[in-house]
Amino acid sequence: MRLLIAGVLALLLASINSPQNQVGAPGEIHGLICLDGGHSIQMKDAAASRRSRWGVVAASKQYFVFEGPRATLRVKTSVPVFEFDADPSFDDPVYLFKFDRRSDRREITVAKGFGGLADFSLPKDHIITTSLEEIGKGPNSTNRYRLKPITPLRAGEYCISRNTSVCFDFGVD
Numbered sequence: 800m801r802l803l804i805a806g807v808l809a810l811l812l813a814s815i816n817s818p819q820n821q822v823g824a825p826g827e828i829h830g831l832i833c834l835d836g837g838h839s840i841q842m843k844d845a846a847a848s849r850r851s852r853w854g855v856v857a858a859s860k861q862y863f864v865f866e867g868p869r870a871t872l873r874v875k876t877s878v879p880v881f882e883f884d885a886d887p888s889f890d891d892p893v894y895l896f897k898f899d900r901r902s903d904r905r906e907i908t909v910a911k912g913f914g915g916l917a918d919f920s921l922p923k924d925h926i927i928t929t930s931l932e933e934i935g936k937g938p939n940s941t942n943r944y945r946l947k948p949i950t951p952l953r954a955g956e957y958c959i960s961r962n963t964s965v966c967f968d969f970g971v972d
Contacts, residue, residue, distance in 0.1 A: 827885065828893065829941065831959065831967050833872065834880040842872060842881075842959075842967040850906070859917060861910035863966075868900060870956055870968040877951035877971060881959060883944055884937030891961055893946055895927040898956040898968075905956045905968070927952065 831842040847863035898905035907925060910917040928949045937943040946959065958966040 828959070828961055828967070829884040830937070831881060831883040833874060833969060834882065835874040835876055840872060840874075842969065844965050844967050846965055859910075859912050860908055861917060862906045863909050864904050864906045865898070865958075865966060865968060866904055868902060868904065868956075870905070870970040872969040873972050874969055875972065877953070878948060879952070879969070879971075881946040882934070883946070884941040885944060887940075887942040893929070893931060893944075894921065894958075894960050895929050895946065895948060896921055896925045896958055896960070897927065897952075898958060899925075900956050907958070927957070 828844075831844075833840045833842055845865060847865055850862045850864050852860045852862070896907060898907055908922055910919045912918055929946050930949060931944055931946050933942050934945045935943045952971045954971050956968065956970050958968045960966045
């Protein structure tokens with residue numbers, strides 16, 4: 800009984816902890832800025848909607864879709880630099896990937912499968928190779944990181960993400 804009461808008390812205290820003291824789930828990206836030449840731009844995240852397509856032979860694809868054919872944030876350099884804060888124990892990759900652009904939206908395939916089984920993966924030809932380095936300490940026991948593409952980006956629509964359903968999108972002109 801004491802163990803049950805202690806557990807409930809711990810859950811209660813965790814739920815009333817002030818949000819400003821919580822950093823979020825381990826590995827979340829916080830305070831992402833884009834360094835575009837001499838400008839520092841605070842980036843905003845956007846959540847994707849999900850779409851599915853089913854084929855005749857039970858083949859399926861899942862897409863994450865972002866409305867609008869272009870991101871609001873446009874960068875002029877083909878080698879933008881990004882800095883963000885994250886929990887120092889994060890080990891999941893941070894993806895920089897290119898969207899497929901349609902007339903009214905941007906989308907990325909996130910799963911393909913047959914017969915109801917789907918394999919989650921981003922298309923390899925859409926993932927941009929990057930370098931990631933720790934550059935210091937951030938707020939609330941986080942570390943600060945710098946992410947850069949290894950090669951210049953071509954004109955198009957891009958996203959930085961940990962899980963592809965929440966994206967920091969931008970375009971290169």
